[in-house]
Amino acid sequence: MEEAVEKSAKLLGEARGVLAFTGAGLSTESGIPDFRSPGGIWDRYDPSDFDFHRIVSSDRAREAYWKMSTEFYGTMKDARPNPAHFALRELEETGRLSAIVTQNIDNLHQKAGSSPEKVIEIHGTAFRVSCLDCGRTYARDAIEARLAAGESLPACDDCSGILKPATISFGQAMPREAMEESLRLAEACDLCLVLGSSLVVYPAASVPARAHESGARLLIINRDTTPLDDLADVVIHDSVGELLPRIVRAAGRFS
Ligand SMILES: [Zn+2]
Incomplete structure (x- = not known):
């Protein structure tokens, strides 16, 4: 685990444009059932x-x-934001976070202090x-x-x-502008952080896939395996609320 945290911190510290992609795993750590x-x-x-x-x-x-x-x-x-939400706000303060693309509908990134214009709510x-x-x-x-x-x-x-x-309900069209903007950001980022998403809901999951196809590095923190695990630079199957704050803090040594 320590080695994975260290590798993740290095990836994050070296990145200049980070796109975070967040899913239900972040919300469950704030007590919102998936x-x-x-x-x-x-x-x-x-x-x-x-x-x-x-x-x-x-x-x-x-x-x-x-x-x-x-x-x-x-x-x-x-619900209250958890340490993973606050770690993303800290990352924004370093000036290297391009956006948070979230599948969550619970406003917790904004509650944690992330700038509303940095949060794209694709659902x-x-x-x-x-x-x-x-x-x-x-x-x-x-x-x-x-x-x-x-x-x-x-x-x-x-x-x-x-x-x-x-x-966005089952059977309802995705917001086209938010999806297009997310894919553009995926193409432009140099690191995509997948946080608490099992990457099984499409088209949302095409965002980190597009980042990888466009040459970005991929760091996945999720309790369960995901279909993109094999393509990722680092995969951690654990609590994002416990690990992300440590990774963000440790990243400072590499930037
Ligand atoms: Zn009306």
């Missing part, structure tokens, strides 16, 4: 009920979706709600207050269109 894990939210809900096309075509499906989503949002709202954010018809967005808390007051199917104040949390 919906793909046993005991997660999908043990009590059927994911096929929350397919995008069902949500928009059935009032009943959308009502059930809001109930599930409100429960999940409550957990996220109270959207649970902290906003958007109108699927006119595109107007709302603060999540404002819509949650309406739900708590008894509204079951909140609609847009401007156009009466369907409101939905600004996250």
Whole structure:
């Protein structure tokens, strides 16, 4: 392990443009359940009920979706960033972090103090709600207050269109601009840090793959194996919250 930390610190210290790619593993260390894990939210809900096309075509499906989503949002709202989130903020302070591309919707990078303009949320954010018809967005808390007051199917104040949390649901198209920007950053970086992602959800996982294809070095810290492990310069299967802060601190000796 010490050798892997040392090698990682050297990779990080020598890099000039670092792209961090973060996934559910970061959130679980802040107490937010991974919906793909046993005991997660999908043990009590059927994911096929929350397919995008069902949500928009059935009032009943959308009502059930809001109930599930409100429960999940409550957990996220109270979650606090963990040492991995703070380590990324520290890395930004060194001027070598180009961006954080995150699959997470929990706002924890911003809560840890990372600059909002450095955080690209490719699966959207649970902290906003958007109108699927006119595109107007709302603060999540404002819509949650309406739900708590008894509204079951909140609609847009401007156009009466369907409101939905600004996250990407199963079957919903990815935000094109965020994906394109992430791939551009992947091509430009010289080190891609994969943190807490098993790299199984596409097209998100194509971001670190693109970085590798474009010649960037690859450092993966994730509890489980990933399909890119064989291509990586260093792979650590352990807690990102425990290891990343040590690696970021040790990187100073190599920069
Ligand atoms: Zn609208």
